[in-house]
Amino acid sequence: xxxxxxxxxxxxxxxxxxxxxxxxxxxxxxxxxxxxxxxxxxxxxxxxxxxxxxxxxxxxxxxxxxxxxxxxxxxxxxxxxxxxxxxxxxxxxxxxxxxxxxxxxxxxxxxxxxxxxxxxxxxxxxxxxxxxxxxxxxxxxxxxxxxxxxxxxxxxxxxxxxxxxxxxxxxxxxxxxxxxxxxxxxxxxxxxxxxxxxxxxxxxxxxxxxxxxxxxxxxxxxxxxxxxxxxxxxxxxxxxxxxxxxxxxxxxxxxxxxxxxxxxxxxxxxxxxxxxxxxxxxxxxxxxxxxxxxxxxxxxxx
Amino acid sequence: xxxxxxxxxxxxxxxxxxxxxxxxxxxxxxxxxxxxxxxxxxxxxxxxxxxxxxxxxxxxxxxxxxxxxxxxxxxxxxxxxxxxxxxxxxxxxxxxxxxxxxxxxxxxxxxxxxxxxxxxxxxxxxxxxxxxxxxxxxxxxxxxxxxxxxxxxxxxxxxxxxxxxxxxxxxxxxxxxxxxxxxxxxxxxxxxxxxxxxxxxxxxxxxxxxxxxxxxxxxxxxxxxxxxxxxxxxxxxxxxxxxxxxxxxxxxxxxxxxxxxxxxxxxxxxxxxxxxxxxxxxxxxxxxxxxxxxxxxxxxxxxxxxxxxxxxxxxxxxxxxxxxxxxxxxxxxxxxxxxxxxxxxxxxxxxxxxxxxxxxxxxxxxxxxxxxxxxxxxxxxxxxxxxxxxxxxxxxxxxxxxxxxxxxxxxxxxxxxxxxxxxxxxxxxxxxxxxxxxxxxxxxxxxxxxxxxxxxxxxxxxxxxxxxxxxxxxxxxxxxxxxxxxxxxxxxxxxxxxxxxxxxxxxxxxxxxxxxxxxxx
Numbered sequence: 001x002x003x004x005x006x007x008x009x010x011x012x013x014x015x016x017x018x019x020x021x022x023x024x025x026x027x028x029x030x031x032x033x034x035x036x037x038x039x040x041x042x043x044x045x046x047x048x049x050x051x052x053x054x055x056x057x058x059x060x061x062x063x064x065x066x067x068x069x070x071x072x073x074x075x076x077x078x079x080x081x082x083x084x085x086x087x088x089x090x091x092x093x094x095x096x097x098x099x100x101x102x103x104x105x106x107x108x109x110x111x112x113x114x115x116x117x118x119x120x121x122x123x124x125x126x127x128x129x130x131x132x133x134x135x136x137x138x139x140x141x142x143x144x145x146x147x148x149x150x151x152x153x154x155x156x157x158x159x160x161x162x163x164x165x166x167x168x169x170x171x172x173x174x175x176x177x178x179x180x181x182x183x184x185x186x187x188x189x190x191x192x193x194x195x196x197x198x199x200x201x202x203x204x205x206x207x208x209x210x211x212x213x214x215x216x217x218x219x220x221x222x223x224x225x226x227x228x229x230x231x232x233x234x235x236x237x238x239x240x241x242x243x244x245x246x247x248x249x250x251x252x253x254x255x256x257x258x259x260x261x262x263x264x265x266x267x268x269x270x271x272x273x274x275x276x277x278x279x280x281x282x283x284x285x286x287x288x289x290x291x292x293x294x295x296x297x298x299x300x301x302x
Numbered sequence: 303x304x305x306x307x308x309x310x311x312x313x314x315x316x317x318x319x320x321x322x323x324x325x326x327x328x329x330x331x332x333x334x335x336x337x338x339x340x341x342x343x344x345x346x347x348x349x350x351x352x353x354x355x356x357x358x359x360x361x362x363x364x365x366x367x368x369x370x371x372x373x374x375x376x377x378x379x380x381x382x383x384x385x386x387x388x389x390x391x392x393x394x395x396x397x398x399x400x401x402x403x404x405x406x407x408x409x410x411x412x413x414x415x416x417x418x419x420x421x422x423x424x425x426x427x428x429x430x431x432x433x434x435x436x437x438x439x440x441x442x443x444x445x446x447x448x449x450x451x452x453x454x455x456x457x458x459x460x461x462x463x464x465x466x467x468x469x470x471x472x473x474x475x476x477x478x479x480x481x482x483x484x485x486x487x488x489x490x491x492x493x494x495x496x497x498x499x500x501x502x503x504x505x506x507x508x509x510x511x512x513x514x515x516x517x518x519x520x521x522x523x524x525x526x527x528x529x530x531x532x533x534x535x536x537x538x539x540x541x542x543x544x545x546x547x548x549x550x551x552x553x554x555x556x557x558x559x560x561x562x563x564x565x566x567x568x569x570x571x572x573x574x575x576x577x578x579x580x581x582x583x584x585x586x587x588x589x590x591x592x593x594x595x596x597x598x599x600x601x602x603x604x605x606x607x608x609x610x611x612x613x614x615x616x617x618x619x620x621x622x623x624x625x626x627x628x629x630x631x632x633x634x635x636x637x638x639x640x641x642x643x644x645x646x647x648x649x650x651x652x653x654x655x656x657x658x659x660x661x662x663x664x665x666x667x668x669x670x671x672x673x674x675x676x677x678x679x680x681x682x683x684x685x686x687x688x689x690x691x692x693x694x695x696x697x698x699x700x701x702x703x704x705x706x707x708x709x710x711x712x713x714x715x716x717x718x719x720x721x722x723x724x725x726x727x728x729x730x731x732x733x734x735x736x737x738x739x740x741x742x743x744x745x746x747x748x749x750x751x752x753x754x755x756x757x758x759x760x761x762x763x764x765x766x767x768x769x770x771x772x773x774x775x776x777x778x779x780x781x782x783x784x785x786x787x788x789x790x791x792x793x794x795x796x797x798x799x800x801x802x803x804x805x806x807x808x809x810x811x812x813x814x815x816x817x818x819x820x821x822x823x
Contacts, residue, residue: 190371193370196371199368218408219408
């Protein structure tokens with residue numbers, strides 16, 4: 001039945017069309033990377049400490065203003081889905097990606113990453129994750145925390161990873177099986193307060209947030225202690241696509257690093273509760289990746 | 303006379319209007335202050351209550367579940383969004399209190415007394431200093447669920463806004479008062495001018511009219527009392543002008559009449575002057591005649607007196623002659639007798655001669671003022687009448703200081719004394735008085751010398767006492783009196799000696815009192 005059969009010619013034609021389509025798409029992507037415009041992608045869940053309004057409105061406006069000063073066109077896109085953002089990053093729709101370092105390390109092709117910058121919150125070590133408990137209640141190491149009430153922040157996979165790593169290290173189980181999981185809070189200081197007021201027994205936050213919270217009430221230091229910590233875990237960072245013109249990248253990074261030198265830039269930093277921005281390279285994701293690998297390793301050896 | 307123009311009505315109206323408006327403005331302005339303050343407090347109260355209710359409602363679940371973390375976070379957020387709130391204090395009945403302010407938060411065990419006192423079942427507030435805040439509107443809101451008290455929410459509001467409202471209000475009041483003052487000055491000036499200017503104009507015109515200018519007229523035309531005043535003023539000036547014209551005519555007429563009368567009077571005066579001169583000359587003539595008559599009368603009386611004086615020496619001289627004749631016939635006329643007779647005769651003749659000298663001296667014209675002894679004059683004058691007084695048994699008593707001296711016309715004074723003595727003598731003789739007596743009493747007082755000639759002849763009849771000084775008035779028999787003695791005596795005393803002569807009766811008789819100025823001292 002000749003009518004139901006697909007001829008080789010037709011198959012060849014289809015292959016030619018598909019090939020053309022693939023090449024044309026690649027050509028379009030290549031064109032996007034060559035456009036000297038700043039296209040930022042924000043993974044909003046990774047910025048759980050900050051309000052969506054700040055990200056959507058303030059960041060967009062101030063970024064556009066800064067772009068005008070630099071003489072470049074800017075565009076800010078807010079993503080709820082990491083995979084979608086990753087796809088746009090790969091095809092050049094966005095050329096600067098902002099997300100949780102753990103997500104970037106695990107879900108983004110790290111070979112596509114180039115230098116970028118990170119926002120440094122004031123106070124404490126910005127890249128240190130700490131485990132907090134109350135003092136004088138027999139919760140002085142992780143081993144003593146079995147069945148204790150754990151409070152964590154929403155959308156912070158790094159904290160989850162670190163607690164799981166410690167739980168695996170001490171109890172060879174994930175924390176869901178060793179600690180009482182309490183409802184998550186949106187912000188770090190909220191879980192610190194719950195810890196202070198005895199609603200939870202243990203939490204994991206970046207030390208900078210802990211520091212900021214204790215500045216508001218030094219009494220917290222009298223009641224709360226750090227029993228574990230890990231350094232080198234980036235809170236959040238933005239990386240350029242490697243295909244972006246290095247000179248363009250450099251000019252943008254330099255502009256961001258100078259944000260703290262003028263009022264509008266300081267206002268931008270204020271949105272992220274930071275005092276300055278620092279350059280960051282993809283290599284700084286190493287410890288996060290290592291933590292993830294170590295955790296995976298512990299999980300597999302039981 | 304120039305009349306100074308005044309502006310007192312303008313000033314008074316301006317001041318009264320200005321003071322009144324200013325007083326009303328100030329009254330309302332300062333009445334508004336407490337009302338506004340209360341209103342601001344009420345606004346603060348309402349605002350505080352709303353914020354408190356909002357916080358409690360938002361935190362109710364957290365409060366019930368004791369989610370203090372949420373409470374802290376929520377209130378930190380509230381503070382962040384309300385810079386007018388200094389602090390929030392969550393004060394549960396049991397447990398630590400949470401103090402949250404703009405910079406930090408912390409737990410406190412106990413409240414200070416001022417704040418703790420505000421915790422009861424009612425909403426309370428108090429403006430007071432707390433911590434580092436100088437003044438805080440401290441609002442306390444009781445937290446209750448289903449009637450069960452959980453604790454209290456304290457909120458410390460900044461009073462900056464309140465103070466700003468108050469300051470703004472004061473500034474507005476000052477602004478209003480300032481504007482009012484300017485308006486008062488401006489409107490008050492216009493109002494005062496509107497009231498006073500026509501009055502001032504009319505006053506100025508009236509001043510000109512008062513100065514004699516009747517050509518001025520008021521040009522004010524208004525439909526009110528001022529307009530009526532203006533019309534009335536013009537009518538008044540018209541009337542004045544007419545009256546002035548009438549007066550001028552009348553004056554002219556009067557002047558003519560006065561001129562005519564003056565001429566008539568001048569003529570009359572001229573006649574009168576001539577008449578007076580004639581009268582004076584006639585009177586002088588008459589007086590001279592009178593004086594002459596008086597002198598003649600006096601001379602007549604003196605001649606009588608001489609006769610009396612001479613009667614006795616003449617008789618004695620006759621007796622001497624008879625004795626000489628008798629001695630001679632008796633051939634007994636010897637030298638001694640002859641010498642004695644001749645001596646006696648010589649003495650008698652001498653006496654008679656001296657009598658003539660006395661009379662001659664009395665009538666000797668002496669018309670110059672000189673000092674003389676009153677006693678001596680009275681005595682010498684009395685001596686002239688001595689014989690007549692003796693013949694009629696009239697006793698003469700002279701009471702006078704022998705050293706009493708005055709200045710005047712001596713002869714005329716003697717004539718007055720002689721006249722008064724003569725009158726007294728004649729009255730005593732006529733009335734046949736018992737123990738007829740004349741007393742001459744001369745007394746010196748401080749400034750005067752008073753000489754009283756008093757008799758006891760029964761006095762001057764009342765009906766004639768007012769006429770005794772009239773010339774030619776006499777009560778004596780015809781041929782005995784001329785009626786010019788007292789008249790001349792009064793003339794001499796009052797005109798020539800600047801004294802007075804008066805008469806009165808006492809119980810015994812007439813008293814003639816001469817009062818002269820004591821000009822000797």
